Amino acid sequence: MAYNFPSNEWIKAYKDALNGEPGKAWQKAAETWEGDFLFVITPDDTYKETVHYYIDLWHGECRNAQMYSNEDNIPEAEFQYIGSYSNWLKLIKGEIDPIRGILMRKFKLVGNKAKVMRATNAAKELVATAQKIDTNFF
Amino acid sequence: MWFFSTPQRIIYGQDALDGLDEITANHALIITDETLKKLGVIEPILSLLDGKDIKHTIFSDIEPEPSIPSAIKGKEIAETNDIDLIIAVGGGSVIDAAKAIWALYENPEMNIDEVFPEDPLFLRKKARLVTIPTTSGTGSDANWAIVIKDPDTKQKISVAHRALIPDIDILDTRFIKDMPKNLAASTGFDALTHAIEAATVEWKNDFSTSLSHRSIELILKYLSTSIKDPGNIEAKEKIHIAATMAGISFGNSQIGGTHAIGHAIGASFSLPHGEVIAIALPQMMRFCLTNESTVRLYSEIGYHAKISSTQNHTNNAKTLIEHIEQLRKDIGLKTGLSDFGITKETLDEHMDEIISFALSDTGALVNPCELTEDTIKQLCYSML
Numbered sequence: 001m002a003y004n005f006p007s008n009e010w011i012k013a014y015k016d017a018l019n020g021e022p023g024k025a026w027q028k029a030a031e032t033w034e035g036d037f038l039f040v041i042t043p044d045d046t047y048k049e050t051v052h053y054y055i056d057l058w059h060g061e062c063r064n065a066q067m068y069s070n071e072d073n074i075p076e077a078e079f080q081y082i083g084s085y086s087n088w089l090k091l092i093k094g095e096i097d098p099i100r101g102i103l104m105r106k107f108k109l110v111g112n113k114a115k116v117m118r119a120t121n122a123a124k125e126l127v128a129t130a131q132k133i134d135t136n137f138f
Numbered sequence: 139m140w141f142f143s144t145p146q147r148i149i150y151g152q153d154a155l156d157g158l159d160e161i162t163a164n165h166a167l168i169i170t171d172e173t174l175k176k177l178g179v180i181e182p183i184l185s186l187l188d189g190k191d192i193k194h195t196i197f198s199d200i201e202p203e204p205s206i207p208s209a210i211k212g213k214e215i216a217e218t219n220d221i222d223l224i225i226a227v228g229g230g231s232v233i234d235a236a237k238a239i240w241a242l243y244e245n246p247e248m249n250i251d252e253v254f255p256e257d258p259l260f261l262r263k264k265a266r267l268v269t270i271p272t273t274s275g276t277g278s279d280a281n282w283a284i285v286i287k288d289p290d291t292k293q294k295i296s297v298a299h300r301a302l303i304p305d306i307d308i309l310d311t312r313f314i315k316d317m318p319k320n321l322a323a324s325t326g327f328d329a330l331t332h333a334i335e336a337a338t339v340e341w342k343n344d345f346s347t348s349l350s351h352r353s354i355e356l357i358l359k360y361l362s363t364s365i366k367d368p369g370n371i372e373a374k375e376k377i378h379i380a381a382t383m384a385g386i387s388f389g390n391s392q393i394g395g396t397h398a399i400g401h402a403i404g405a406s407f408s409l410p411h412g413e414v415i416a417i418a419l420p421q422m423m424r425f426c427l428t429n430e431s432t433v434r435l436y437s438e439i440g441y442h443a444k445i446s447s448t449q450n451h452t453n454n455a456k457t458l459i460e461h462i463e464q465l466r467k468d469i470g471l472k473t474g475l476s477d478f479g480i481t482k483e484t485l486d487e488h489m490d491e492i493i494s495f496a497l498s499d500t501g502a503l504v505n506p507c508e509l510t511e512d513t514i515k516q517l518c519y520s521m522l
Binding site for chain 1: 139140249251252254255256257293295297340341497498499500502503504510511
């Protein structure tokens with residue numbers, strides 16, 4: 001079944017994908033990774049709300065994944081990856097990669113960038129796993 | 139949105155060093171290596187600075203593979219002498235070290251691996267950077283990247299920031315005319331690889347591709363002559379210019395899988411960069427023949443280099459690869475890792491490390507053909 005992006009169902013499906021067969025390549029690429037993310041989807045002409053996805057990644061396992069659409073109670077995370085809805089759509093569709101997205105100023109990365117830049121393969125596989133989810137975009 | 143960045147000024151041609159006559163400074167830090175210092179390569183620069191009453195200090199402790207500790211040492215010398223001009227005279231190692239020293243000198247609280255393209259990097263408040271490449275070349279004289287080794291992890295770190303592009307780049311043939319043949323061959327091949335990868339990776343763009351095409355044409359035409367006929371200054375100058383063009387090209391695009399694997403094998407076995415790249419390039423190109431759009435790009439390169447003229451893109455691509463392999467043979471470069479004494483057994487012992495290094499390299503992310511653990515392994519074996 002297809003999941004709306006963004007939605008709580010989508011992030012749950014993403015967690016399942018990361019921990020399951022679709023995420024095998026990510027599990028291998030991220031086997032030494034320790035760190036959690038806030039994926040922040042900011043509003044634009046297509047989607048009018050701000051959404052926070054919290055995702056906890058630890059040694060090739062997604063331990064937690066939650067959606068927050070309210071500014072309250074958003075957990076702190078080691079990293080934030082911030083972009084507009086339209087740019088998230090392009091990222092998940094493979095039209096831009098996560099690193100070039102930063103250089104093109106379509107995404108902002110907050111946190112220890114050197115740590116992320118040493119894990120570009122894991123970042124690539126995070127996106128590749130997201131692409132395997134049957135997704136309805138607005 | 140994308141960007142195109144180059145040095146503020148590139149001075150080339152006969153007596154290009156005289157272009158530094160306009161410069162004003164109080165105290166210059168000359169960054170070079172011991173070999174170049176002993177050969178007297180920096181003497182013309184010292185004479186020029188003396189003529190302008192610019193004090194100078196020399197830092198020549200740069201290793202063939204520059205390291206973070208060397209950069210920190212250079213930074214301390216810059217601080218002690220209140221440097222306001224940095225002149226890097228050397229190959230890619232020296233120039234990368236100079237950029238790292240500059241970055242640390244002007245941002246003393248920062249670690250070099252914290253340099254990130256979209257973060258502020260304060261430069262030019264204390265000093266400016268002039269580069270005088272003595273190889274043709276890594277292209278570091280004209281782009282925003284630093285490749286530096288972390289001795290703790292053995293890994294080569296690549297960092298980049300547009301502010302790191304040198305202020306003035308001097309392409310003077312007096313500094314390359316006596317380059318040893320093997321060095322000229324390996325650095326020339328490195329330049330060729332920069333140009334090919336910049337024109338074929340996923341970050342390619344019209345500005346980079348146009349520079350790449352001309353760079354490749356010049357290298358394929360002049361590299362062999364520049365090495366076999368060392369007195370041919372025209373050929374040497376063409377290669378020197380082509381290497382800088384290739385540097386600008388990949389600086390505004392990206393290196394690809396050949397460099398990802400080259401960096402990985404080079405770091406794991408401590409091998410010279412250009413020689414490993416020369417072994418890797420044709421193998422990676424053959425691997426990418428499975429990708430139709432890459433075949434077309436190789437065909438375009440061959441067309442612009444005036445080495446193929448048929449409409450058959452696959453044949454053109456193969457002709458280009460064969461041309462490159464012949465060039466490699468002509469200029470006496472090694473054709474396999476076994477030429478370094480590496481066996482399949484020793485390669486297997488290093489394979490996990492090589493794969494880890496290669497996959498964490500940005501070149502792997504943008505390579506036209508996907509690199510996986512298996513494909514990297516097969517490519518490494520094919521390089522034996």
